[in-house]
Amino acid sequence: MMNPPLRQKSFARAILEYGPAILxxxxxxxxxxxxxxxxxxxxxxxxxxxAVAVQFISMWKIVLPHMWVTLFEAAMGLILAGxxxxxxxxxxxxxxxxxxxxxxxxxxxxxxxxxxxxxxxxIWFGFGIAPKIVTAxxxxxxxxxxxxxxxxxxxxxxxxxxxxxxxxxxYQIFTKISVKYSLPYVFAGFRIxxxxxxIGAIVGEFVGADRGLGFFLVIAQSELDVRKMFVxxxxxxxxxxxxxxxxxxxxxxxxxxxxxxxxxxxxx
Amino acid sequence: xxxRTEYISIRxxxxxxxxxxxxxxxxxxxxxxxxxxxFFSIIGPSxxxxxxxxxxxxxxxxxxxxxxxxxxxxxxxxxxxGKVSYVFQxxxxxxxxxxxxxxxxxxxxxxxSTSDCHQRARDLIRLVGxxxxxxxxxxxxxxxxxxRACIARALVFDPSTLxxxxxxxxxxxxxxxxxxxxxxxxxxxxxxxxxxxxHSIQEAVFLSDRIGVMSxxxxxxxxxxxxxxxxxxxxxxxxxPEFAAYMATVRGHLHGTAGVK
Numbered sequence: 001m002m003n004p005p006l007r008q009k010s011f012a013r014a015i016l017e018y019g020p021a022i023l024x025x026x027x028x029x030x031x032x033x034x035x036x037x038x039x040x041x042x043x044x045x046x047x048x049x050x051a052v053a054v055q056f057i058s059m060w061k062i063v064l065p066h067m068w069v070t071l072f073e074a075a076m077g078l079i080l081a082g083x084x085x086x087x088x089x090x091x092x093x094x095x096x097x098x099x100x101x102x103x104x105x106x107x108x109x110x111x112x113x114x115x116x117x118x119x120x121x122x123i124w125f126g127f128g129i130a131p132k133i134v135t136a137x138x139x140x141x142x143x144x145x146x147x148x149x150x151x152x153x154x155x156x157x158x159x160x161x162x163x164x165x166x167x168x169x170x171y172q173i174f175t176k177i178s179v180k181y182s183l184p185y186v187f188a189g190f191r192i193x194x195x196x197x198x199i200g201a202i203v204g205e206f207v208g209a210d211r212g213l214g215f216f217l218v219i220a221q222s223e224l225d226v227r228k229m230f231v232x233x234x235x236x237x238x239x240x241x242x243x244x245x246x247x248x249x250x251x252x253x254x255x256x257x258x259x260x261x262x263x264x265x266x267x268x
Numbered sequence: 269x270x271x272r273t274e275y276i277s278i279r280x281x282x283x284x285x286x287x288x289x290x291x292x293x294x295x296x297x298x299x300x301x302x303x304x305x306x307f308f309s310i311i312g313p314s315x316x317x318x319x320x321x322x323x324x325x326x327x328x329x330x331x332x333x334x335x336x337x338x339x340x341x342x343x344x345x346x347x348x349x350g351k352v353s354y355v356f357q358x359x360x361x362x363x364x365x366x367x368x369x370x371x372x373x374x375x376x377x378x379x380x381s382t383s384d385c386h387q388r389a390r391d392l393i394r395l396v397g398x399x400x401x402x403x404x405x406x407x408x409x410x411x412x413x414x415x416r417a418c419i420a421r422a423l424v425f426d427p428s429t430l431x432x433x434x435x436x437x438x439x440x441x442x443x444x445x446x447x448x449x450x451x452x453x454x455x456x457x458x459x460x461x462x463x464x465x466x467h468s469i470q471e472a473v474f475l476s477d478r479i480g481v482m483s484x485x486x487x488x489x490x491x492x493x494x495x496x497x498x499x500x501x502x503x504x505x506x507x508x509p510e511f512a513a514y515m516a517t518v519r520g521h522l523h524g525t526a527g528v529k
Contacts, residue, residue: 158360165326165354165431166377176377180364257364257405 047227052234055227063216067235070213073129073201074243077136078194085141086186089148093178110142114200118207132204132212139200144189151185152178184258187251194243202236213239275304275461276325276429281334283320293486294320297334300480300489302463307455309464309472311518312482318465320487322431325463326352339428350378353427357434359414361406361421367393368402371421378425385424392420395454412443419454429461437467445503448474452500469522473514474501481521491521 029049035041036048043051056063088106091098118135125131155178163173205214213236220228278300284291294317302308310318323329324336338351353374361370371389375381393399396416406414415435422430435451436444448471455462455475466472472479473495481490495514497505505511 156360158356158358159362161328162354162356162360163377164328165352166374167327168377172377176373177362180362257407259407 044224044226047230051227052230056231056234059228059231063213063231063235066211066213066216067239069129069211070132070198070201070205070236071239071242073132073204073212074136074197074239076129077133077200078140078190078197078243080133081137081141081193081197082144082190084137085145085189086148089145089152092149093152106142106145109138114139114203118203121204122208127208127210129212131207132201132209132214135204136197136200139203140193140197143192143196144186147185147189148182151182154185155181184255187247187255190247191244191251194247195240198236198240198243273304274301275306275339276300276302276463277337278302278321278325279335279337281321281324281331281336283317283324283329284332295324295331296486296488298487298489299334300492302461303477305459305461306477307462307464307475309466309476309479310482311466311469311472311479311522312487313484313522314467315485316482317485317487318482319433322354322433322463322465325429326354326431350380350425351427352429352431353422353425355415355418355422355430355432355435357437359411359418359435359438361409361414361417363406366403366405367398367409367417370406370417371424374421374425380425389420389424392423393417395423395457396420396450412439412447415439415447416450419451423454423458423460427460429463432462432464434465434467436471444468444471449503451475456500469515469518470506473497473511473518474506479518481518493518493521 033048033050036043036046047055088098088102092102093099114135117138118131121131121134125134155173159177159181160173163177168176201212202214202217205212206218209215213232217229217232217236220232278298281295281298282293283295284293286292298321300308310321312318320329324331361367362373365373368386368389371393372381372385375385375389390399390402393402396419398413398416398420401409401413406417409417418435436447439447452475464472464475476495479493479495481493482488483490493514497508497510497514
């Protein structure tokens, strides 16, 4: 059931929330479009936004399959990074031994630049999507791991005290209290990692691939086709944005109870 | 007036906490007999070990020396499982659960969920006056309402003893007085043995059958003041001369002008 006044209000709020960003974007695009002619910038260096759009329309059948490949790699990387990180975090929080053995390695693998190990991964896993998923995992697992560890330790102390007074088992405290209290932190980790996963997938494709946006960009560069490159860059951005917004949507659904969630229409 | 059956017997309890520069003595030789179904308050300055005393009775903490005996002369905290219930100063509720689901939490933890437990939880929510908010989430509730919910949650598994650690300390004066009246009503209806910790002399005198006055650290029991005012006590009771006299007595003991060790 939707009552009209409330709907109008949420529409007004949507304009207030997203309006400025949309407005700025439109301004930048117009400025860009106009200044190419105005300052006589050669189109082989910087194409007009309209030219990029035309380029995309003329070749969307070719470029979209590349995007699906990269999306799949990034999404798989993010999901697997999440699964691995959460399992490790649970181990780190509960067993000192795991903390002492795993944490240093987690930090160490984070310190190695992904671009340095990507060629190695291609040798190990071939030119298919597997090494791209691995690079996506390697760049994106760390924020989720660190945040989940922090989150699992952030259960309300009074609530834990209450559970202890009821002689709750460790398992009960973990499942009924700690897991839910960790969710805001876990989602914060996923937000950061969602964009990193796209970077990981593209870096993997740069090193050796026969499809994907990274591959598309490398080909466009070899042809010195700046318009194609802009199409690729724009699609990379869209991809990152899509994964990010997906995480935000899931977060809103699961964290409806959290303070960060918009409470009601009273806010406006 | 409560019958004088000994219920919880605190015998010569001392508690030491380890610290960097030697152990800190939190409680020193405290002995209290708590009677069945009485409302017993403990009042004292900050850091006198009031909460420590409560944690001892709740079985969360072990004394360094001395013993606590529960009904049946048992000192095993596991026997108390499901017998003792807490209300803390901060009204902590799980934000992702509705009020009703929060009240049901202890039953889930204790493995006592039965078919009629929803009805029992609803009855208690009505008892604390929150029947309209059964399916509300905690962020929609005020501080006083949250604390009422915590009291309902504490009563849901029908414990014999209620341990209340400054439950109304974070509330404003007006809400606090209302909550005192409410708590008296709930206590008269449910007849639990209540151990109530407070900083407020008025609150202690209003609610209690007896008040234990504690000294500053290391905490020891200075004296026990018996409050012989008829129940139910009302707002008018607070302005009566007898009430004022009891408050003066407790204040005197607290500030050392009477009954110093």
